[in-house]
Amino acid sequence: MHVNNQNVTMSQTRMINILLVEDDEVDVMNVKRAFKKNNVLNPLFVANNGLEALEMLRGKNPESAIIPLPRIILLDLNMPKMGGIEFLRELRKDDRLKNISVFVMTTSNEDSDKVNAYNLNVAGYILKPLSMESFIHAVSTLNNYWQLCEYPD
Numbered sequence: 001m002h003v004n005n006q007n008v009t010m011s012q013t014r015m016i017n018i019l020l021v022e023d024d025e026v027d028v029m030n031v032k033r034a035f036k037k038n039n040v041l042n043p044l045f046v047a048n049n050g051l052e053a054l055e056m057l058r059g060k061n062p063e064s065a066i067i068p069l070p071r072i073i074l075l076d077l078n079m080p081k082m083g084g085i086e087f088l089r090e091l092r093k094d095d096r097l098k099n100i101s102v103f104v105m106t107t108s109n110e111d112s113d114k115v116n117a118y119n120l121n122v123a124g125y126i127l128k129p130l131s132m133e134s135f136i137h138a139v140s141t142l143n144n145y146w147q148l149c150e151y152p153d
């Protein structure tokens with residue numbers, strides 16, 4: 001039987017690490033569920049606020065360090081300790097972290113949040129959809145995007 005190698009290549013998943021920064025447990029579960037539904041196999045790391053995310057990215061604690069660094073961050077805005085905008089400011093100031101692509105996923109429809117986020121070079125600002133179905137669709141679109149991109153080793 002002829003094996004179509006092209007299909008194998010097309011379905012290969014780029015195994016870049018992804019970091020989700022989110023304080024809401026239900027939202028974390030929803031992202032994990034949407035990953036599963038869309039067959040997204042990339043390792044997903046979770047930080048519960050900006051401070052925790054910076055610690056993981058800077059690898060201060062070897063146990064929680066993310067190696068290699070994630071190429072994609074999914075970022076909530078409203079979080080305790082350090083919110084998303086403050087986290088972005090720190091990220092963009094850090095030479096090792098400043099080029100990571102960040103997608104904001106938030107319930108905040110505030111114009112000031114959108115302006116601040118784009119000024120800090122986010123790749124996209126996504127309002128959290130209300131239904132699981134549209135959420136799964138959103139994650140599918142994101143997955144198509146990062147599958148399409150080439151990243152340095």
Ligand SMILES: [Mg+2]
Pocket residue numbers: 022023024076077078079
């Ligand atoms: Mg939140």
